[in-house]
Amino acid sequence: MHFLTVSLVVLWTSIVSAHSIPRASAAKCGKKLQRKPWHTLSTKEKKDYINAELCLISKPARLGLPDATNRFEELQQIHRIPASISHNVGAFLPYHRLHMHAHERALREECGYKGAQPYWDEPRDAGKFSKSVVFDPVTGFGGDGTGPDRCITNGPFAQYKNGLGPGYSISNPKRCIHRVVNDTVSLASGQAYVNTCMKIKYYIDFWPCVELAPHIGGHGGVGGKMLDPISSPGDPLFYLHHTWLDKLWWDWQACDLPARLRDISGPNVADPLFVPPNVDPAGLPVFFPALETFPPVDTLIPPPGSPLPEGDPGNVTTLSHKLNMFGVIPNATIRDVMDIGGPLLCYEYL
Ligand SMILES: [Cu+2]
Numbered sequence: 147m148h149f150l151t152v153s154l155v156v157l158w159t160s161i162v163s164a165h166s167i168p169r170a171s172a173a174k175c176g177k178k179l180q181r182k183p184w185h186t187l188s189t190k191e192k193k194d195y196i197n198a199e200l201c202l203i204s205k206p207a208r209l210g211l212p213d214a215t216n217r218f219e220e221l222q223q224i225h226r227i228p229a230s231i232s233h234n235v236g237a238f239l240p241y242h243r244l245h246m247h248a249h250e251r252a253l254r255e256e257c258g259y260k261g262a263q264p265y266w267d268e269p270r271d272a273g274k275f276s277k278s279v280v281f282d283p284v285t286g287f288g289g290d291g292t293g294p295d296r297c298i299t300n301g302p303f304a305q306y307k308n309g310l311g312p313g314y315s316i317s318n319p320k321r322c323i324h325r326v327v328n329d330t331v332s333l334a335s336g337q338a339y340v341n342t343c344m345k346i347k348y349y350i351d352f353w354p355c356v357e358l359a360p361h362i363g364g365h366g367g368v369g370g371k372m373l374d375p376i377s378s379p380g381d382p383l384f385y386l387h388h389t390w391l392d393k394l395w396w397d398w399q400a401c402d403l404p405a406r407l408r409d410i411s412g413p414n415v416a417d418p419l420f421v422p423p424n425v426d427p428a429g430l431p432v433f434f435p436a437l438e439t440f441p442p443v444d445t446l447i448p449p450p451g452s453p454l455p456e457g458d459p460g461n462v463t464t465l466s467h468k469l470n471m472f473g474v475i476p477n478a479t480i481r482d483v484m485d486i487g488g489p490l491l492c493y494e495y496l
Contacts, residue, residue: 175492179250179262181393182496184286184386185270185279191261192285196302199382201257203306209473213309213316217256221249222310222379224472229314229376230448231455234420236349236412236463238357239395240480242388247483247491248475249385262493265389268364272336275367276327280383287383290327296370297322303382311377313445323381324370331433332367334359334426342428344398349409351427356394359426364390366435374441393495396486407484412463414455 184192202218214223225232225245232241250263271278281289281301288301298304307320339359346352364387365372371381378384399406424432457468457479465481482490 175487175489178487179493180496181262181389181493182264183267184264185267186496187264189285191264194259194261195253195264196287196382198253198257198259200302201259202252205256211472215309217252218382219308219310219380220474221245221252222308222377224248224470224474225379226310226314226376227472228453228470230416230452231414233375234357234416235414235455236353236410237414237455237467237469237480238412239353239392240410240467240483241469243392243395243483243486243491244469244471244475244478245379246385246389246392247493248471250493251475263389264386265393265495266364266383266386268332268335268360268367268387268390269337269340271332272363272367273333274329275332275335276329280386281327287381288323289325291323291325291370295322296324296326298325308371308377308380310380311371311374311445312441313374313376314447314449315441315445325372325381326369326435326439328367328369328435331369331435332363334432335363335367338428338430339363339426339432340394342426342430343394344401346398346427348411349406350411352395352398353412355427356391358422359430359432360394361391362422362432362434364388366433369435369439373435373439376441376446392486396495399484408465410463410465410467410480410484414458414461414463414467 199218203216205217207214207216207220209220211220211223214220232238246263253259266280276290280286283289283300286301288298288304291298303323307322309317309320311317343352343355343360346355365378368381368383372378372383426432453470455467457466458464463480465479467480469478469480469483471477478490486493
């Protein structure tokens with residue numbers, strides 16, 4: 147079973163094409179935005195965030211990206227287009243850091259949101275995702291999917307239909323947000339797995355540690371749309387999950403500053419033979435969702451014209467690696483996103 151799951155993951159990796167990317171402009175970081183765990187937000191803070199997300203869904207698309215019909219889907223599309231060069235590679239954490247920032251900025255600048263991007267403190271829910279407050283139908287994102295199509299049927303996003311996915315394909319008619327919450331798979335978001343990664347000394351081993359267990363814990367623990375390696379930002383929970391992963395990276399960086407503001411490495415092109423292990427580096431078991439719950443294999447092959455990595459001299463990810471946001475926000479390099487308290491990002495984690 148793991149084997150087959152793995153070959154799906156491996157398919158995210160082939161690539162084509164290129165874009166030219168200007169450098170992000172830099173100002174000073176003044177007052178930092180404070181990113182807080184979802185379960186600590188007040189009811190009003192939760193509603194403000196959800197209303198801002200609904201606002202993005204209600205705003206027309208403006209970038210001309212294919213098949214994106216609103217701003218929320220443009221944010222999803224900028225994850226889909228470069229998915230083959232932002233997973234199973236060194237840029238995995240930097241790419242998603244900038245993507246979370248792009249989302250946070252869109253909420254604030256276009257939808258009047260005053261807060262910061264919250265995160266899901268997943269260790270507190272690991273092994274019991276089904277009981278998590280994030281699924282609250284009134285103050286959260288709605289619950290598990292039900293019925294044969296696993297549609298979510300309550301909460302603020304129950305009416306929303308998304309046409310991007312499965313994988314790189316398009317759904318016509320559009321589909322509901324679907325979930326298949328799996329408490330066993332969610333164990334991989336537990337503190338023991340986080341601790342394994344935190345003990346690692348260098349990014350070259352840290353990044354795959356995070357992309358394995360904690361990353362799978364959130365995607366596989368929610369399942370459905372969230373399990374789609376290409377189109378998962380179609381479930382708003384994606385942003386809470388990846389912001390938590392970003393916090394893990396920052397927590398690790400903060401253990402050895404300033405050295406870890408420069409430590410970046412890993413391949414730019416994913417290894418097509420890579421097989422995710424079913425244990426974490428400390429030997430703890432990692433459970434994968436059932437194969438049938440993944441998007442169909444043929445939807446996971448990057449289409450012609452998918453981007454190629456840019457900015458590095460070879461196949462090793464460097465600080466000069468370019469991160470393309472396709473017009474949602476200015477492009478940046480990994481150098482620009484290494485410090486969350488730097489002029490570009492300017493936030494901190496509580
Ligand atoms: Cu991703």
